[in-house]
Amino acid sequence: MLPDMPREQRLELLRKMLMIRRAEEHVVRFNEEHEGLIRGHFHIYIGQEATGVGVCAALAPEDYVFSTHRNHGHVIAKGGDPGKVLAEVIGRETGYCLGRGGTFHVAAPDLNMPHTSAIVGGSTALASGAALAAQLQETGAVTVAFFGDGAMDEGVFYESLNMAKLWELPVIFLMENNYRRAGRVNEGANDLANIPRALNVETVTVDGGDVGQVYGTVSELVRRTRAGEGPFFVEASTHPWPGNDGAHPELVAGVTDINWAWDPSPVPEKVRAWYAEGDGILAYARELADSEDCDRDAVVRADEEVRREAGAAAEFALTSPLPAAEEAVKYAYAGRGD
Ligand SMILES: Cc1ncc(C[n+]2csc(CCOP(=O)(O)OP(=O)(O)O)c2C)c(N)n1
Ligand SMILES: [Mg+2]
Secondary structure: OOOOOOHHHHHHHHHHHHHHHHHHHHHHHHHHHOOOOOOOOOOOOOOOHHHHHHHHHOOOOOOEEEEOOOHHHHHHHOOOOHHHHHHHHOOOOOOOOOOOOOOOOOOEHHHOEOOEOOOOOHHHHHHHHHHHHHHHHOOOOOEEEEEEHHHHHOHHHHHHHHHHHHOOOOEEEEEEEOOOOOOOOOOOOOOOOHHHHHOOOEEEEEEOOOHHHHHHHHHHHHHHHHOOOOOEEEEEEOOOOHHHOOOOOOOEOEOOOHHHHOOOOOOOHHHHHHHHHHOHHHHHHHHHHOOOOOOHHHHHHHHHHHHHHHHHHHHHHHHOOOOOHHHOOOOOOOOOOO
C-alpha cells in the first residue's frame, strides 16, 4: 500500500529503508572481511526495515523510541547518522556512544532514543517509564517500545503492559514478529495478539513488510496516543530473512540488487522466494516504480545515492580511532571521568 504522502516523502521512506539495508550489509561485511573487528555476536535488522521506517515516519522528533539488540535500523529510521551508527558498531570514538556501547547498545539521546536494551523485553519497561514521565510532565510526547515476539515470554513484558494500561500511559508497544506466524512452539497462546487483548489493550496487526500500511496504522495510533487514548499494542509481522539462519548473520545472496524488484531471475534459487515475497524494500520499490508520479529510474537513482552515502559511512567508521585505552572508564560511571 503506497503511503498517503507527497512523492518526495515517499521516496524519502525508500531512501531510509535502503540506508538501513546498505549500512547493515556493511556490518555483515565488516564481520566477514575484517577478523576481530566485531567481537562477540551482532544482530541485523535486514528484512524488518519497513516496520522501523514506517513507525518512525509517524513520530515527531520529540517522541521517544526504545530499541533492542536489533537497534541499528531503528536508530537510522529515527533519523540517525549512519556513519555514527557504524562507528559505534565497531566501538569507535566517533560512534553514538563514543564507542563504549557497541553493536548491542547504539543509543542516541539527541534523537530521543535515550537507551537501548539487549535484555530481551527490557525496552518495554524503559518505554513505560519514559511514557510515565511524559504523562506527569505533560510534554505530549509519545513513546514507542520496539521488541520481538520472543520478548513476550518475559515477565517484564506483562508487568509493563499491565501498568501502562492501568495508568493509561502514552506508549505504543510495537512487537516485531519476525516469524510471520501466529503463536510459536513455546507459547501457549495460539495468537500472540490475544495476550495484550486480555489486558484490554487495544491491539492492531499489520504487515510489517508493508511500509505504507505500517505508516498509516501507526500514524493514527500516534494521534490517538497523544490525545490520551493509549496505550496501544501493534503486531508487525515479517518473513524471517534467510541471512539470520546461521550462527552469525550472512549475506547469503550477496548484497541486494534493487533490480531484483522487477527481475528476480539472478537471485540464488534457495532465497528467491524471500526476495520475491518477504523483502519489504523490493516490494516498495516495485510499488513506487509502478505508481503514477514515480518510475524505475527514480528508484534506481535513490539506491545509487544511498549506496554512495553508506559506503562513505562505512569508510568513516573504519578510519575512526578507537577510544584511548587509558580512557576506558571515562563516561562509564556517573560523576566519574568527565
Ligand atoms: C533476558 C534475555 N534472555 C535471553 C537473551 C538472549 N537472546 C538474545 S536475542 C534472543 C531472541 C529474542 O527473540 P525476539 O524477542 O523475538 O527478537 P528477535 O531476535 O527475533 O528480533 C535471545 C533469547 C537475552 N538477550 N536476554
Ligand atoms: Mg523474533
